[in-house]
Amino acid sequence: MSEHAHHKETFVTKYIFSQDHKMISKQFLITGLLMGIIGIAMSLLFRMQLAWPGESFKIFEVLLGKWAPDGVMDANIYLALVTIHGTIMVFFVLTQGLSGTFSNLLIPLQIGARDMASGFMNMLSYWMFFLSAIIMVGSLFIEAGPAAAGWTIYPPLSALPQAQPGSGLGMTLWLVSMAIFIASSLMGSLNYIVTVLNLRTKGMSMTRLPLTMWALFITAVIGVVSFPVLLSAALLLIMDRSFGTSFFLSDIFIGGEALHYQGGSPVLYEHLFWFLGHPEVYIVLLPALGITSEVIATNSRKPIFGYRAMIASILAIAFLSTIVWGHHMFVSGMNPFLGSVFTFTTLLIAIPSAVKGFNYITTLWKGNLQMNPAMLFSIGMVSTFITGGLTGIILGDSTLDINVHDTYFVVAHFHLVMGISSLYGMFAGIYHWYPKMFGRMMSKNLGYVHFWLTLIAAYGVFFPMHFIGLAGLPRRYYSNSAFPLFDELQDTNVVITIFALLAGFAQLFFLWNFFRSMFYGKKATQNPWKSNTLEWTTPVEHLHGNWPGEIPHVHRWPYDYSKTNEDGEYVIPGQDFVPQTIPLQDGEEEMNH
Amino acid sequence: MTTFLAIIVLVLVAIAIWQMSKIFELSQAHTDNSEVANDKDNKLNGYLMFGFLAAFYIFMIYGVFKWGPLVLGTPASEHGDDYDFLMTMSMVLIFFVQFLTQGLLFFFAYKYKGQKGKKALFYADNDKLEMIWTIIPVITLAGLILYGLFTWTTIMDVNSEDEDPMVIELYAQQFNWKARYAGQDNTLGEANVRLIDIASSNILGINEADPNADDDVIATELHLPVGKKVLFKMRSQDVIHSAYMPHFRAQMNCVPGMITQFSFTPTVTTEEMRADGGIVEKVERINDIRAEKRANGEDADPYEFDYLLLCNKICGQSHYNMQMKIIVESEEDFNAWMKEQKTFAASMGKDDSSNGEMAQSEVFISDDEASIIGVN
Numbered sequence: 001m002s003e004h005a006h007h008k009e010t011f012v013t014k015y016i017f018s019q020d021h022k023m024i025s026k027q028f029l030i031t032g033l034l035m036g037i038i039g040i041a042m043s044l045l046f047r048m049q050l051a052w053p054g055e056s057f058k059i060f061e062v063l064l065g066k067w068a069p070d071g072v073m074d075a076n077i078y079l080a081l082v083t084i085h086g087t088i089m090v091f092f093v094l095t096q097g098l099s100g101t102f103s104n105l106l107i108p109l110q111i112g113a114r115d116m117a118s119g120f121m122n123m124l125s126y127w128m129f130f131l132s133a134i135i136m137v138g139s140l141f142i143e144a145g146p147a148a149a150g151w152t153i154y155p156p157l158s159a160l161p162q163a164q165p166g167s168g169l170g171m172t173l174w175l176v177s178m179a180i181f182i183a184s185s186l187m188g189s190l191n192y193i194v195t196v197l198n199l200r201t202k203g204m205s206m207t208r209l210p211l212t213m214w215a216l217f218i219t220a221v222i223g224v225v226s227f228p229v230l231l232s233a234a235l236l237l238i239m240d241r242s243f244g245t246s247f248f249l250s251d252i253f254i255g256g257e258a259l260h261y262q263g264g265s266p267v268l269y270e271h272l273f274w275f276l277g278h279p280e281v282y283i284v285l286l287p288a289l290g291i292t293s294e295v296i297a298t299n300s301r302k303p304i305f306g307y308r309a310m311i312a313s314i315l316a317i318a319f320l321s322t323i324v325w326g327h328h329m330f331v332s333g334m335n336p337f338l339g340s341v342f343t344f345t346t347l348l349i350a351i352p353s354a355v356k357g358f359n360y361i362t363t364l365w366k367g368n369l370q371m372n373p374a375m376l377f378s379i380g381m382v383s384t385f386i387t388g389g390l391t392g393i394i395l396g397d398s399t400l401d402i403n404v405h406d407t408y409f410v411v412a413h414f415h416l417v418m419g420i421s422s423l424y425g426m427f428a429g430i431y432h433w434y435p436k437m438f439g440r441m442m443s444k445n446l447g448y449v450h451f452w453l454t455l456i457a458a459y460g461v462f463f464p465m466h467f468i469g470l471a472g473l474p475r476r477y478y479s480n481s482a483f484p485l486f487d488e489l490q491d492t493n494v495v496i497t498i499f500a501l502l503a504g505f506a507q508l509f510f511l512w513n514f515f516r517s518m519f520y521g522k523k524a525t526q527n528p529w530k531s532n533t534l535e536w537t538t539p540v541e542h543l544h545g546n547w548p549g550e551i552p553h554v555h556r557w558p559y560d561y562s563k564t565n566e567d568g569e570y571v572i573p574g575q576d577f578v579p580q581t582i583p584l585q586d587g588e589e590e591m592n593h
Numbered sequence: 594m595t596t597f598l599a600i601i602v603l604v605l606v607a608i609a610i611w612q613m614s615k616i617f618e619l620s621q622a623h624t625d626n627s628e629v630a631n632d633k634d635n636k637l638n639g640y641l642m643f644g645f646l647a648a649f650y651i652f653m654i655y656g657v658f659k660w661g662p663l664v665l666g667t668p669a670s671e672h673g674d675d676y677d678f679l680m681t682m683s684m685v686l687i688f689f690v691q692f693l694t695q696g697l698l699f700f701f702a703y704k705y706k707g708q709k710g711k712k713a714l715f716y717a718d719n720d721k722l723e724m725i726w727t728i729i730p731v732i733t734l735a736g737l738i739l740y741g742l743f744t745w746t747t748i749m750d751v752n753s754e755d756e757d758p759m760v761i762e763l764y765a766q767q768f769n770w771k772a773r774y775a776g777q778d779n780t781l782g783e784a785n786v787r788l789i790d791i792a793s794s795n796i797l798g799i800n801e802a803d804p805n806a807d808d809d810v811i812a813t814e815l816h817l818p819v820g821k822k823v824l825f826k827m828r829s830q831d832v833i834h835s836a837y838m839p840h841f842r843a844q845m846n847c848v849p850g851m852i853t854q855f856s857f858t859p860t861v862t863t864e865e866m867r868a869d870g871g872i873v874e875k876v877e878r879i880n881d882i883r884a885e886k887r888a889n890g891e892d893a894d895p896y897e898f899d900y901l902l903l904c905n906k907i908c909g910q911s912h913y914n915m916q917m918k919i920i921v922e923s924e925e926d927f928n929a930w931m932k933e934q935k936t937f938a939a940s941m942g943k944d945d946s947s948n949g950e951m952a953q954s955e956v957f958i959s960d961d962e963a964s965i966i967g968v969n
């Protein structure tokens with residue numbers, strides 16, 4: 001392997017149709033960021049509508065054109081914006097944008113491999129992702145507008161063009177885009193699984209893997225288990241829409257006539273959707289948890305507390321995540337007994353989550369915390385993960401869900417636990433591995449401003465949202481002005497929107513920092529964060545094949561930070577970390593073996 | 594209010610500016626210039642962690658007082674008290690854990706902020722601790738699960754024979770609601786959307802040949818007698834809707850092709866609720882806002898409290914305005930109102946129940962069959 005084929009590289013094979021995992025990772029990241037800009041901009045638009053319903057804004061007219069006549073947002077485009085915002089953030093930013101970036105960058109580097117198992121499939125995975133992104137964004141520009149049935153696209157609303165304008169061509173494009181997206185995700189995931197299982201360097205046993213690897217590996221497994229089910233749901237929906245089948249439809253009277261559909265059930269669709277939909281939450285979350293584990297350990301200069309318990313929690317969460325989907329369907333009309341079962345499994349998942357939370361906190365205890373931006377975002381991630389996770393105890397309880405289901409309480413909950421937590425995890429990953437990706441450093445001071453503004457603004461958006469949910473305000477409402485009862489929520493809605501605008505503003509610091517540092521950032525040193533893991537043994541300049549000589553061998557777990565011998569001296573004198581490549585010293589015992 | 598907002602914005606902008614000036618100062622002062630956190634950064638961010646913790650605590654407590662009164666208030670159904678009790682318990686627990694864990698997290702972040710030459714404690718494992726924070730959630734959650742499941746089973750047990758609930762159909766369509774009362778026989782006539790005949794104003798697709806249908810009553814307001822258990826049978830004619838009656842702590846989706854059900858006993862009449870302390874205050878606050886709106890030339894009539902049925906499942910353009918008024922009243926008032934309503938037979942212009950022949954009989958799902966589909 002050490003003599004890697006040095007074929008000639010052209011601009012096209014190096015930057016576009018590259019099969020090198022590091023380049024593909026950058027492609028995923030930049031595509032994900034661009035999608036993120038679109039997704040967050042959309043949320044700002046519909047938040048403005050919620051704070052000042054029916055108000056005329058020049059910016060609506062400019063951006064939405066005919067859907068905002070005289071600058072007043074139309075109800076259909078409101079729903080479309082919410083739908084595409086949700087779809088983009090969940091799938092394009094936090095699934096492929098996050099997993100795609102860091103699985104690609106880190107798996108070969110952290111396990112000690114020259115590249116992914118199949119570079120070609122990896123390249124294909126990216127290009128299908130790109131294609132699906134193009135189709136999704138393209139659907140914004142069609143005559144009748146994009147899909148608007150919510151990111152969950154429940155039929156019959158999504159199945160019948162008569163039901164809303166977005167269910168015509170817009171929905172077709174949404175489904176096509178998602179089908180391609182799923183193919184992309186599956187190809188990526190299979191590749192990650194095979195690579196982690198087969199290509200680990202000598203000495204890299206599964207119990208010496210950094211937690212990032214465990215998280216990304218299990219994420220891929222969950223993806224392979226659950227994404228095909230979403231694909232089948234999408235295919236059946238396409239059949240219902242275009243070929244007159246009745247998988248999800250029955251007894252419908254719309255637009256003045258009864259339709260022929262008979263015997264299908266929308267509830268079946270809900271089961272299929274959430275069979276992916278819930279695991280999806282963990283597909284989004286686990287990579288972020290893995291990244292923060294790594295970043296917190298490195299920057300605390302301490303081992304992650306409870307390495308084995310962390311792995312056990314990841315496994316438990318992964319398993320449980322596939323049997324809790326019904327908590328999204330307590331009031332769907334399914335058998336109440338099933339509701340009881342899903343309540344039980346759902347509350348079980350709180351246990352491994354609690355273990356993870358406590359382990360993070362204990363890792364900080366008596367540490368020597370290096371407040372790099374990545375560390376700050378990791379701490380922020382633990383904070384929002386706890387805040388959002390706790391309200392899960394309410395939503396997972398079928399009884400309590402009756403009255404808060406589909407209200408803003410849910411919007412607050414899932415944004416904190418999944419959206420914001422994963423986003424923070426992603427930011428942590430970017431700040432931490434930027435030197436590895438681009439060979440330059442991002443500005444820490446801009447990072448601090450970005451972090452503190454984002455932390456404050458995000459809580460300012462989502463904390464008050466719980467209360468308007470408890471006041472009974474349903475989500476996906478274009479305006480609250482149809483109910484005098486909700487008049488007194490208006491002030492709070494304004495507060496939320498102002499914080500949202502501030503959150504959006506804060507991201508400009510990040511974008512500036514990100515793109516500027518690519519060209520003008522300080523040159524990175526080989527191991528800027530004094531980390532133990534293998535990726536920091538590769539040269540700063542990217543090589544095809546990663547290591548110039550032989551791949552290093554691994555002799556210990558990755559968390560020997562501040563480890564001392566009997567005399568209380570660091571294992572390597574004058575250095576508080578012991579990279580995985582350093583053999584055990586005389587009399588030294590390895591942790592966790 | 595606007596001043597409050599202005600202050601928030603100003604404070605945040607001030608923080609931003611202060612941060613940026615800090616940047617300037619730091620970037621001048623330090624020499625290592627490496628973009629890796631140094632002691633100064635650790636100290637600054639450590640203190641900010643502590644500051645944030647304090648601000649976060651204040652914000653949460655302030656939030657509870659500021660936004661807490663917005664919540665729904667006194668429940669108006671029998672199971673509503675159980676529901677609210679469970680909710681309060683869970684909330685107290687959550688707030689406790691939230692304060693504890695966030696406190697530890699940000700306090701540690703402040704306390705152990707890095708310093709050159711400081712030694713971190715190599716502390717990788719402790720099975721006892723892991724056990725503790727596995728067992729404590731297990732016990733707490735076991736309690737919550739048991740209590741929750743007990744309540745859930747009680748609420749969802751719609752078929753308990755002994756109470757003989759009054760049957761009402763809730764019928765959803767883009768973008769309005771209808772209620773169909775089962776009438777004297779307390780049995781709804783068979784219905785299927787294929788029988789909808791707009792011309793003859795059979796808008797719910799009721800089988801005219803079914804004698805059970807004759808005494809059914811269709812209404813656009815939901816009147817309920819207080820203290821009587823109601824069994825709702827939900828139907829939708831086009832897309833999924835959700836019948837959400839927040840004051841009664843009640844919600845169930847309406848799904849085309851099947852009949853779903855939910856039942857509760859209303860315990861507080863609309864009149865009584867209007868006199869409820871919390872609601873009186875709420876209405877006052879809302880009317881202040883509406884008075885201000887009127888002063889600005891918007892049309893905003895004075896508001897009077899009413900129970901509501903809202904649509905809570907995205908269903909299209911006017912999802913946000915798909916509502917029906919609910920009136921809970923004494924049994925006499927209810928009966929009096931019912932007397933004024935036309936029966937289905939009368940509205941279809943037929944007087945005796947035996948006319949008309951069975952048409953398209955295969956497409957009906959009888960009520961019982963349908964509810965079996967509904968519960969499975």
Ligand code: HEM
Nearest residue numbers: 043082083086089090150151411419420475476477500503
């Ligand atoms: C500035 C940041 C953000 C703001 C202000 C924001 C705001 C909102 C709001 C208010 C809604 C609910 C709209 C409604 O139901 O009517 C919503 C929906 C949603 N958001 Fe966000 N969001 C933000 C970031 C994110 C992130 C990071 C994610 C990633 C998971 C995300 C995922 C979603 C999803 C899945 C929905 C549901 C869409 C649907 O109902 O179909 N959002 N967002």
Ligand SMILES: [Cu+2]
Nearest residue numbers: 278325327328
């Ligand atoms: Cu879920």
Ligand SMILES: [Cu+2]
Nearest residue numbers: 834904908915
């Ligand atoms: Cu509706």
